[in-house]
Every structure is written in C-alpha cells, then in structure tokens.
Amino acid sequence: MSYAVVVHEVYKKFGKPAEPLWQRLLKTARPNHNGNGTHAAPGENGSGNGNGNHTEAHFTVAVDHVSFEVKEGEIFGVLGPNGGGKSTLIRLISTLLLPDSGTVSVFGYDVVRQSMKVQERINRVSVEASFFKKLSPMENLLYGARLYGLEGKATRKQVVEILTRLGLERKNIGSPMEEMSRGMQQKVAIARALLSHPRLLLLDEPTTGLDPRSKREVQEVIRELRQDYGTTMLLTTHDMVEAELLCDRIAIMDKGKVVALDTPPALKLRLPQTGGKEATLEDVFLALTGKQLKSEEELETT
Numbered sequence: 001m002s003y004a005v006v007v008h009e010v011y012k013k014f015g016k017p018a019e020p021l022w023q024r025l026l027k028t029a030r031p032n033h034n035g036n037g038t039h040a041a042p043g044e045n046g047s048g049n050g051n052g053n054h055t056e057a058h059f060t061v062a063v064d065h066v067s068f069e070v071k072e073g074e075i076f077g078v079l080g081p082n083g084g085g086k087s088t089l090i091r092l093i094s095t096l097l098l099p100d101s102g103t104v105s106v107f108g109y110d111v112v113r114q115s116m117k118v119q120e121r122i123n124r125v126s127v128e129a130s131f132f133k134k135l136s137p138m139e140n141l142l143y144g145a146r147l148y149g150l151e152g153k154a155t156r157k158q159v160v161e162i163l164t165r166l167g168l169e170r171k172n173i174g175s176p177m178e179e180m181s182r183g184m185q186q187k188v189a190i191a192r193a194l195l196s197h198p199r200l201l202l203l204d205e206p207t208t209g210l211d212p213r214s215k216r217e218v219q220e221v222i223r224e225l226r227q228d229y230g231t232t233m234l235l236t237t238h239d240m241v242e243a244e245l246l247c248d249r250i251a252i253m254d255k256g257k258v259v260a261l262d263t264p265p266a267l268k269l270r271l272p273q274t275g276g277k278e279a280t281l282e283d284v285f286l287a288l289t290g291k292q293l294k295s296e297e298e299l300e301t302t
C-alpha cells in the first residue's frame, strides 16, 4: 500500500506572550502588588486560563499529536468544529507551516527537509484565496499557469475548459475578479489549483459559500479528478452530506486531536439507532465533538 500522506505525531501550537516585552521588563523591575499581598505572576492579569499553568497560558495548541495516513487515490475528509485545527493541519501538510514536533511526508518526501519536492506534487485551495482583483479569471489563471511553466494557446484553451466545466459563464471569464461573487471567485481558485495537475489536492472548505448548484458542480469535479487522474484529495468541510458523499474516510478533529477516523458507514455505526433509524454523520459529529460518545480507546476496550 502506498501512501500519499503520512502524518505522524504532529504537534503545532501558536502563541506569544500576552504582554509586550517592555511591560514584562517593567514588572520585573517594579513588582506589581495585586491587593492580597502577593505578587501577580505572569498570566494572572485576567488573560490567563486560571489553571495555574502559566507557561502554556498564552498558547493555543492547534494540532495535538495527530497521526493518520492518506492512501494514494483516496478522498480523505477532515471534519471538526471551528478552531478544531483543520486548516492548520492543511497548512502543515502543504509546507506553509513547520510542525513543532512530529513528521509529515507527502509521497514519501518530508515536508520540512524536502519541501520543494512536496510543493511540486501538491496544490491547495483555501477559503480565502487571493487574486489580482482588477484582473479577470483568464488573466489570473494565465499568470498562475506561467508560474507552473505552462504557456501558449493550449493553456488558454485549458483555462476556458476548466472554468466552464466549473460552471463559470464565458462572459465572466474576461471580467475583473472584483466584480464576481465570492462563490464564483471560489471556483476560479479551484480552477487555478487544477492547472498544475497536482497528485495531491488539499481543499480547505472548497464549497463553503457556494449555492447548491455550484456546490454540486465542484463536488462533481472532485469526483472526476479522482476517477480520471487518480488525484488524492484531502478536504475539509462543514457540510456533512458532502463529506459522506465524497469521502472514503473521515477524520473528526476536535481541539487539535483526532477523535475518530473511519469510513462514513463505520462512523455512523458508533451511535445506536433511534426509533429504528440509523444515526446520521451529523449526529456522530455532534456526539463526538460534544463529548457524549465513547472515546476511541474506550471503544477498543469494549
């Protein structure tokens, strides 16, 4: 079995001291009495977490010892509540962030030591894709194509093909990006990522903000990509129906940890049937991220 992505014990935290350096230096020089006769410790000025853990008080653990593998040709979903760590994980895989510890490899290449090799094989679509807003989709995509070393008439034809396949009207292909709706801009972002024919496509909420028809068009393109080119995809979404429809396996992340990883049918079996009806993926998501369901370790021991 060859793996497209191997994530091993990855840990990433963000943060900075709550106070600027000059304030901390001032405090050290002139101890600040807090009214009860004791000196205020760092993190006790109202911004701490109140658990006495002053070192970690100002840090956010975004990805907390996460491990999983994505098989070649798989569509792997990552679900989780806001702030669960999904986008951070995608940035780590796409070499945009460095892990604090743990390793990530993409088609056998380490994202830290062999980042160029990784970048040649991947592309990423994020919810906040950036463009030259005064330029048209055609101009933005031709610019992007040039960065991948693609030029000429064939590229221009390919741009039109991809954009129309994604449901963009021909009249929009030549108008400025700033005149397009967010959903239309999202489609252009997907088209741009497809130009480089990535072996691994990282899709961070690719259908967020799209109307139902556009959503379907994008979902169809995702399925076709795997079918026609065997593209491996790792995708995040808040749409449970989409996750079930597209993904071979799904990892559910909560507070930086993977709390479940399985196929959609197996995930649904984790909850008992109610009134003879099978649980939905949304039920499972809510139960897992609401802490009402048994943890994976508990399930293994039962």
Ligand SMILES: Nc1ncnc2c1ncn2[C@@H]1O[C@H](COP(=O)(O)OP(=O)(O)OP(=O)(O)O)[C@@H](O)[C@H]1O
Pocket (backbone or CB within 6 Å): 014, 015, 060, 061, 062, 080, 081, 082, 083, 084, 085, 086, 087, 088, 089
């Ligand atoms: N650049 C950053 N600096 C500081 N904290 C960050 C940064 N990026 C993410 N975080 C924090 O890391 C945690 C995980 O964020 P992340 O964006 O990965 O979550 P997410 O699962 O993608 O959420 P959403 O569903 O809202 O997109 C959050 O607490 C977030 O505030």
Ligand SMILES: [Mg+2]
Pocket (backbone or CB within 6 Å): 086, 087, 088, 204
């Ligand atoms: Mg996100």
